[in-house]
Amino acid sequence: MDEGGEFRCWDEMIPDALGLIFSNLSLQEILTVIPRVCKSWGKAVSGPYCWQEIDIEEWSQQCEPDHLDRMLQMLISRSCGSLRKLCVSGIPNDSIFSFIANHAGCSLRTLRLPRSEISDSIVEQVAGRLSNITFLDLSCCGKITARALEAIGKHCKSLVGLVRVMHPLEVADKVCQDDEAHAIATTMPKLRHLEVAYLPLTTEGVLKILFGCKELEFLDLRGCWDVKIDDSLLKEKYSGLKVLGPLIVDYYERNYWDSCSDYSDSSGYLGWEYMDDDGIGDYDGESSDGMWDDEQGLELRFYEGFDDTVAEFGWPASP
Structure with a gap:
């Protein structure tokens, strides 16, 4: 009820407005609670309005691989070809990456796939379907090499942001990967x-890279200990470029990455995202404890069919 004493018909809001509101909620709340409130809300979360931006990176770090496959298939299918942003960690195989490219590739602008087990061959096969990507994160993807980066560079002509941060222990035995630098510089x-x-x-x-990527504004070289570039050269030829490292020891390096695992926090590196003019908002959900207390005239209507969809992920049914 608003200040004038009139009831607001929340169930009559247009679906895209509902989707924007629901984006403040957690993934579990959107899939288990919202669909059981009323039919219009259930329709909103089963359609593309809530799934133009899918960020399940935190959830995916702790889920079972088969659960991750099914969750991605469900959410990407709901987006109905309108998915602009996808953030997910630890994709376990090539087949699910192929599914992403086939069902969401044309609309994707931002793609974050840290710690994923995808191969060069699958990237080469589907890179042409990811042609509109502007920001890509392939951090700690151990099976990716220069072959995949070259395929991405040749097909993703709008790419302005690339994150290829590695785990120090995973590359400790590798002498040099300048072939990746060559792929980046030339494509x-x-x-x-x-x-x-x-x-x-x-x-x-x-x-x-500096010669081939003349529009660079930021370059993170932390931990690239073999790189020796004269500061005077950077100031003279690349005055508009901000370089971080290589002689910077960050939190993870000081702690020898002891606390880092497949389920660790991924905020150890910077992740600037370049978006189109519409932009993408980040929302912090607020607690809803007590929101149903002492409400007058509130009618809760429950509908069947939603519990079966999410029960396999180990979530309890909505109260």
């Missing part, structure tokens, strides 16, 4: 933001 000329922290590069590899 991604529009890059403005590049993170290659702990990627074993040499000075020559980084100079290739």
Whole structure:
């Protein structure tokens, strides 16, 4: 009820407005609570309005691999080809990456896939369907090499942000990966933001990137210990470029990454996202404890069919 004493018909709001409101809620609340309030809300969360931006990175770090596959298939199918942003950690196989490219590739602008087990071959096969991507995160993807980066660069002509941050222990035995630097330099000329922290590069590899990516505004070289670039050269030829590292020891390095695992916090590196003019808002959900207390004239209407969809993920039914 509003201040004038009139009831607001929340169930009559247009679906895209409802989707924007529901984006403040957790994934579990959207899938288990909202559909059981009323038919219009259930329709909103089963359609594309809530799924133009899917961020399940935190949830995916703790779920079972088969649950992750089914969750992605369900949510991407609901987006109905309107998915603009997808953030998910630890994709376990090539088949689910192929599903993403086939069902959401044309609309995707931002794609974050840290710690994923995807291969060069699948990236080469589907890169052409990801042509509209502007920001890509392939951090700690151990099976990805220069082959995949080259395929992405050749097909994703609008790419302006790339994150290729590695785990120090996973690259400790690798002498050099300048082939990745070469792939970036020769196929991604529009890059403005590049993170290659702990990627074993040499000075020559980084100079290739600087020569080939003339629009760079930010370059993260933390942990690239073999890179030696004269500050005077950077100031003279790349005055508009901000370089972080390589001689910077961050929190994870000081602690020898002891606390880092497949389920660790992924906020150890910067992640600037370049979006289109519409932008993407980040929302912090607020607690709803007590929201039903002492409400007058509140009618709760429950509908069947939603519990079966989410029960397999181990979530309890909505109260």
